[in-house]
Amino acid sequence: MSAANPTLLDLPPLPVDFYLQPTLVAAREILGCILVRRSVEGVIAGRIVEAEAYLLNDPACHASRGQTPRNSVMFGPPGRAYVYFTYGMHWCFNAVTQPEGVAEAVLIRALEPLAGIELMQRRRGVTELRLLTSGPARLTQALGIDGAVNGTRLDSETLAILGPGRAPARIIEAPRVGIRQAADLPWRFYDADSLFISRR
């Protein structure tokens, strides 16, 4: 992998229609798309290689017990960033799906670094590429994503998901990681050929 691939960064943001597909479809099809983060420090981009779906009536979904101040972004319009803080030290990044009032989302769990690698290394304090973005909290730290981004449109200048990307040749469906409720549902999707997924 060399420097940033300009053709990939020239892709348009995903249209709102993308986020109106069934969430399980969106979680699968978001693989291969490009997450771009622009800040005063520079541009960072990565190819999405791992995602999980969180659905309505899904006990593991933050919104399953109704709307609260924390999860209210999930109840809003599709194509927004839902960013939440967990375990006292980690931020996680989701893309909101479904029309306003239907609280579903896709958790982005891992990226393959494409651009801004030096900036990511500085933020993460590690140099090994595989450790930069192979985990939901790692990638938010590398991209400088925190609560300030919560609710941002995913076609904005500072934060966007571009596509359609090059779909992975092989996609694996597996149970989601790190949850207790509904832990058996195979709603995690990842690129079988990527070295950058968080867990195999």
Place this chain on the structure above:
DNA sequence: TGAGTGATTGACT
């Protein structure tokens, strides 16, 4: 395998 960390929430006065 478990320690670290703090916002969030539901169950209580």
Place this chain on the structure above:
DNA sequence: GTCAATCACTCAT
């Protein structure tokens, strides 16, 4: 209003 359990994780051991 207070309190304690919970939590979609990471890192060092």
